[in-house]
Amino acid sequence: MTEPLIIDLSEVGRRGVSLPACDVPETALPPETLLRDSLDLPEVSEGDLMRHFVHLSQMNYAVDIGMYPLGSCTMKYNPKVNEDAAALPGFASTHPYQPAETVQGNLKLMYGLQECLNAITGFAAASLQPAAGAQGELTGALMIRAYHQARGDTQRTLMLIPDSAHGTNPASTAMVGMEMVEIKSDARGLVDLADLRAHLSDRVAGMMLTNPNTLGLFERDILEITRMVHDVGGLMYGDGANLNALLGIVRPAELGFDVMHLNLHKTFSTPHGGGGPGSGPVVAAPVLADFLPGPTATAAGPGDKAPYGLTMPVQSIGRVKAFYGHFGILVRAYTYIRMLGAAGLKGVSQIAVLNANYLQALLKDTYPVPHAGVCMHEFVAMGQLPDASDVRALDIAKRLIDYGYHPPTNYFPLIVPEALMIEPTETEPKRVLDAFAQALIDIAREAREQPELLHAAPVNSPVGRMDEVRAARTLVLRWQDRTTTE
Amino acid sequence: MSSTARSPFVPHTAAEVEAMLARIGLRNLDELFEAIPADARFPAIDLPQPLSEMEAMAELRALADENKNLEHLACFLGAGAYQHYIPSIVSHVTGRSEFYTAYTPYQPEVSQGTLQSIFEYQSMICELTGMDVSNASHYDGATAAAESVIMAVSASRDKKKRIVLSPTLHPEYRETIRTYTQGMDLTFVGDQDLSTRDPNALAALVDDETACLIVQNPDFMGRIWDLEGLADQVHAHKALLVVACNPIALGLLRTPGSLDADVAIGEGQPLGIPPSYGGPGLGFFTCKREHVRRTAGRIVGQTLDTRGQTGYVITLATREQHIRRERATSNICSNQGLNALAACVYMAALGKQGLREVAALCYHKAHYAAQRIDQLPGYTVLADGPFFHEFVVRCPRPVSTVNAHLLEQDILGGLDLQPIYPSLTNCMLLCATEVNTSAQIDRLVAALQEVSA
Amino acid sequence: MKVDPECRYSKTHEWVRVEGDEAVAGISDYAQHELSDIVYVEAPEIGDSFAKGEVFCVVESVKTATDSYMPIGGEILAINEELEDSPELVNKDPYGDGWFIRFAVEDPEEVDKLMTAADYERYIERLQKEGEH
Incomplete structure (x- = not known):
């Protein structure tokens, strides 16, 4: 099943939307030299267009279709009321440069969300501006850099990062001109304290740590780790990718983190949108609060025109994007937090962790789990079966598609060979977990008895495995490239 | 623990929880969290009492109602976020949960909908800008601008550290560029004041140490510049020309590609995305083919599957952070997926004729408004050349005074330019688009007339 | 796995073939096999100089990006421009059409420290054995 490109449905003279006639006197256009010549966009009717995109939508897997156990991605169900709230014209049709007194509802919501995020994480201040988790990381690294610079502590150029970290941690570090120092994991799958100790010095700017880490394990030595880093004058950055395990369970600020980003599109149920837009607010301890990007929402002081306004933190690193953040996403997350409250959020993390441990219990006898024991919201199994040596994690992942599931994250974290990183989230019922585990157990049997089924998988999907080598070598990156390469 | 499911989004019954704990070999849920330092475990979280869906929606609606929104105001405010008509089909497509509840399309076999729509988006953005390559999008125009600077420095193999910025590149884009590059030891010149507003004056600042020149066209104040020959001046110093542009204006205006620009970036929000108090928007990023391997962000390419069918995959992924880590071209790992889809639907719905028509409507309405306002006593339109849909008006009173009067009549006036450019005393940046009717423009003109010196 | 007897080898699987004051370098058949389908080779610029052990490509x-390290020091004289459009040449003919660079040898004595073809053959046999465990 494939769908033609929209340009291939185009016929001269068709149109997809009608426009009003010009109701003002027309002005001569600028001289020809300033105007474009052709504009070869499609010419299609509205009906053709709608069918085209409905056909395309039918070629996607989605949370609303079934379980999406991508490790570290927290693919939970996205409540529909969030979408309705964000679409209210009172929010969606507001302009970022409207005077504050005309957008008090927006500012009150932003202020309220900042307060909620502070309460949940234990930090002192929040900026909702960062557009995504990676941008939140960049923000945190810039804040740590600015803090040391402001103290004249300019020799601190090293950022400590565990070998289990997401690729965005080292990439963000490099972007702020710091050098990454990799810290090994020990046999427990946790930060190797001896290796950490060996890398501590007065050149350390900070450490970026994901907790629970990407193996789904809580860093038990966290208080010791943050103390060690603080003792040499470094600051602790918390990667909030895995916060879904900690709501109402522990506040990261109380573990010694100084700054942290949150992924509203993971923990707080806003949709992933096929890759974005996400939202990555940053929360900070008092030591870094003044360095937050902005403006942030503030409650007014005496003499202000309106109760809520926008203020730039005094030592701000500056803005990390235009305007104030992904406001439409903030509305969704706020709606979610208001519906759940403190008890509801704690229930989210309890059940997210229960689901992961339950699934691990069902699967660990079939798929080796190198760091077994109680996990947090996810666990990492190996897609390498002792008696099916020519089957790889990739084959298992693709075969799951034939069983109607989205595959788990594979080949990450890098420290586990043939990794299958599984995060069920709290929104999957026991019935679905049982069926998913059975599918993986059945696939393990197939791997031994009929490995060719796995090598050929998926067969029940709209398309088969893609020739990625061809894609990378021929580089057809737009439909205009087709004639020159085919 | 209550005996029933705890929220509509957590389906577990008490009996199921018990059964699952038993299978794991634990007695209660607390035992799942013994790795957490005991002193910090299970803190009380001070949040407002939870609400039912109905109550939550009522609270959100009340907040929304505290705002004045553009459906009720006559909006003449632009400056980087624009009100345009969004055809109904756009939200009907983006509202399909097969799109919005999907993840990044790392598994192409079950993500062809997302992948093909990104490929179509890339194709149409390339068509609009006249450039060779588009990525799958950045967070917004400001961050796309920042990524273009980082790419230009990398194209010089990190040898050139000087950046020439136009003073009429959006002020928040200039701020964002500076924030992003704090650790890169760059020098910025060109945007101290408006003396270098003319791109030719700016080009004189380009030297052999310069990595790139960034101009905006139409510029932040709406002026359309003739950029013919600018690329040659920049390329003579082996620097790159980056052009920030408005996608609706490109319905009419010459493309950055035809002007030999190396990179064209901009804010795609006008393409079917509501202003939503400034976000989420859509940063588009396009460049010449020779720079494709230095670009940041996701790119989708066409290929074949094992069955010989045409299909789409994320390609050139070795540039990205999940593979190259600290040596990636950027740390970005998302794109504005759903907003890129909105822009894709918008461009296809408007199509070849429609986009030109929208651009022409914007142009005519803005010019009509400018002509009318220029005739008012005390008001002067500062237009020393062609403009698109924004223009600068010098008012007889401070802009805040004028805007306060307009707001009383439910008119959202223009941006006060004086805080950004101190020489522009009492100047506001006004914008008109296809949504502004002649009646609205007449109301604006009448209301302005009431505010005299 | 083919090993070209004319070449000398580094532990990181680059080969070098000395031709007078100049040398040609690329990656071994073992390396191209390990990397599987090569889709791009990021080449240095002519005139760049690299010390032994520095990343030159x-x-x-x-799904991977792998550094190639200069087997002996030198200044780049030419790069294989064919690889721009046909990176698969590295897979098809790693010691011939799939060469990476031609460079001016800085210190001919560095060549002697590289493995001979016979040494390299034993080296990769050992690696393959280790890989099986």
């Missing part, structure tokens, strides 16, 4: 397959 990055070889990309679909």
